[in-house]
Amino acid sequence: MTITRKPIRLSFLRTLFGERVSRTVGAVLILLVVLGCIFVPIFSSHDPSDLVAPPMQAPSWAHPFGTDVVGRDVFVRTFAGGRIDLFAALIVVGFNATFGTLLGTAAGSSTRRAFDSVVMRIIDAILAVPMVVLLLAVVMVVGSTNAWGPLPAGLPGAMIAMMLIGWAFYARLSRGQALVYRESDFVVASRIAGLSQWRIVTKHIFPGVGRLSLSNAIGDLVASVVLLASLPFLGAGVQPPAPEWGSIMYEGRGFLQQAWWITMCPGIILALTGLGLSFLADSFLDSREAGK
């Protein structure tokens, strides 16, 4: 979620094979993970929390990722956990991007400067505090053990915390971009032509700002999944026994020597998701807006 300057394209696949290959590889990776998350829990004969075999069994045909410290199937848990991680990241990033972009565009293209500076002071205050501190604070206030409906314990608090903070990055980025467009020739021309402020903002400024936010949002999905999976290591986040990539790995970290598969198999899936999203985000960048 650290977006401090305009994104820079840096996909080695693009350099080697061009844009279409980079986009295809990214899409295929994401599709595989998403399909796994949808279908593995449906078609497997056991639940993610079922004890199916003796503890800490190495990967085999019956259990491709082995079993964990109490004998649950890591393969099923990983893909059931992916549902939680991907769902939460989509909701959080969707909210942050929408709210932040709308507010940032409004502030940047507003004719009332007071509105702009109030919004900017709030953004500055949010961005000045280290993320971990704000996250832990919000998680503590919301409660780290609350389960809401189908959401497992710890997830609502983590999601609210990420939503309270994350929009500020989009708002700052969108405001800057809106300011650039406000002074650009085509906006000045439409102003001279007598178009209303509403029409200028919705038809001429917002589309460009929105595209920049969209390409950021895809990259931000990586950061959000990583952040959510890191929270168990900070004493917050999704609480066991719910399967979530971070909490599975946190549970397995003390048994690296005896059973590396408990941490490494979900880790590989997490890294592949991150890679796929990075390739995709890269190919969505408009070449006029991105660096070289």
Next chain:
Amino acid sequence: MGTRALRRIASRVGQSLVTVFVVCTLVFAMIRLIPGDPVLQILGNEASPESIKALRSQLHLDGSLLQQYGSYLSDLLHGNLGASLIQRGRPVSEIISSSVTSTLTIALFGLILGVLVGMIAGVWGAVTRRKAVNVGVQAFSILAYATPTFLFALLLVLVVALMWGLLPAGGWPGGFVQSLPYAILPAIALGVNLAPKFLRPVRQEAIDVQDTLFMEAAISRGLPRRKLNLSHVLPNSLLPLVTLVGISLGGLLTNAVIVEAVFGIPGLGSELSKAVAQRDYPVIQGITLLMSVTVIVGNLLAETMYQFVDPRARVQ
């Protein structure tokens, strides 16, 4: 250094002080926003009225909200962070000073490593004519970006410590020299996570520099390639690093806390997550304030430094 630059620095110092104040207020509000009575949550429902009263005054929860805020701020100004609720009244400042060394060591080594790798790989990837180097730099950057710090840290423990037995898998013996081997793997985990954040802007800057007029002039004077890269491209590409180091301090501290958990290092992070789990509010307050102030001061230093390093920033 003109008066204009001095005035800008002064106004940045003012802004930072306001931010520090906002953070203090946030921390004050945080403990009061927790649903229910924090005192009852700590002591349980069967606590005696005396102990409830004592804890209430210790946490500045008695009196009006304004009085609470006043005594909280005056304690802070006197450098009094209060005492732990769980660890038998141990002062928070003592908890911090005994745990800060390990965190600081791994964070500092991680930062140095991240800057070095980001700087060298960024410039090298930009000036090289060999495609393999360019692709390698990009591959490293995107892999390091997509891999979470804790995953890479766990991988280091598994491969370097457990399989090869080269370095200790975790812990912290205390004492600077004895602890150095224990700091290597955590520092590598932090540095590798940090490097792409430096690498990308440095690489971009190094590419941009090559299109400038002074580069053209230097090339036409017939300077050798190596000299050109070292004396013209490198110094100009390092400018973004100054501000980037300041900006990335917050993320570095977050990751240091995570890496501590992976390696079982007793530091600020383990104290913080222990305090969060046990609702030890004074300790949470103290560490929160320390981390925030570190980041704010780091940002301020970075921006002030920039005025000295880049003459153009003084004119604009």
